[in-house]
Structure formats: C-alpha cells, structure tokens
Amino acid sequence: MPLTILVVDDDLGTRLCISDYLEVSGYLAVKAENGQQALDLVAKSQPHLIITDIAMPEMDGYELVKQVRRRPDFRLLPVIFLTAHTSVQERVKGYQLGCDVYLPKPFELVELGAVVRALLDRYALIAQASPKANSLSNNSQSLITEKASKSDDSEAISQSIIKNYQISLTAREKEVLGLLLNGFSNVKIGDRLHLSPRTIEKYVSSLLRKTNTNNRAELVRFTMENYLSN
Structure with missing residues (x-):
C-alpha cells in the first residue's frame, strides 16, 4: 500500500502539481487548501508526511x-514547509514549531522528491528501532516495506523528462513545460522567460492542445507518465 502524503497549499495549481508528481512517484497524495482543512484530515488519513505552505487562509502553516x-x-510526523516566506526569522520560527525541512518557492520537484524520500527513509529507521516510541508506530511496517522496495522513480523521471516523446514541441514550449513541471505559475514563468503572462498562457494552451489535455494538472500528469519534454 502506498505511503500517504498530505499536501497543503491554497494555490490550486501548486497543490495539483505536487500531488500529481507524488502520485506518479508512487505515493498516495491527500490534498487540503488550508491549515484547518488539513488538520481535519490528519487523523482521518493518517499521513506519513506533510508538505505545507505557510501563508494560507483560515489557518496558516505555522498554526497547523x-x-x-x-x-x-503525530509528534514526530515529518513536516516540510514549502513557502515563499524565507527570511531567517521565519525559518527559525518554522524549525522551532517542529518542521523538518524548509524549502523556498519557487521549488524544484526533483529536490522535493529527494527530500520526501530522505525523510521517509529516516522515519522508517526510527520506526523500526523503536516502533512504540513515535507517531509512526501504526504505520512502521508500511514505511519499512516501502523503504526496501521503492524504486527511484522521480530520479528516472527527472533524467528522462528532457527527452521528446512522440510530440513535437518548439524550444519555447519546452521551456514553458519545464517550468510548469516545477510548480511555477504563469506569472513566475513569464518573469523567468521575460514574457507576459498572456504570452505564457498561449504557450500553455498550445501544450494542452498538442497533448490533448484539458488543464495544467492533466498536462503535468501526462508529461510525468510519458517522460515528455525537450
């Protein structure tokens, strides 16, 4: 049974992008759009790890x-802060509250995947050494089994993702697609490529048409499944 990761972010595109990447990598992703919703899901879904933004309505990541x-x-449940709040004071506050890793936005999906694997591996060892002493005791066997059997899917994807797969893309489309896969919004992609958001939207529309997908989430999923880009 796949390990469960709770993804918390009020931005729909970011939430779907991360969730799709995790699911293609073999995890079960549970999504929440704010801290309060996530808190309600913790007991229900029994996640093995939480990835959360900080600035969210109703309840922010710190309070979560x-x-x-x-x-x-859940005192030892692994937590990753994925946020644009990156000052020293904010990072210190996050660590004091109990987050394990602090990753700044914009982020690389490959790096996030590596951090997720590292944290789950570490807590699998903790669970194996002392299954009654930590929050993962009920799921320790699944963590240990997953650690032993998990292939490095996301690294394979990252290495293959720059290869074209049947569909012909322009150089600019490949650039836009690569940034989409790393969780960038249209505005952020425009800033990176020095293009207007409207122009980026045209490239995204072209990518949707060429891949026969309906939205960014489907495009990301299609790309990950087919190792498409460049």
Missing part, C-alpha cells in the same frame, strides 16, 4: 504544525 505537534500520535 503547532496543532499537529500537540497530538501525541
């Missing part, structure tokens, strides 16, 4: 982690 850490069963 604070509330999760108050629950004995």
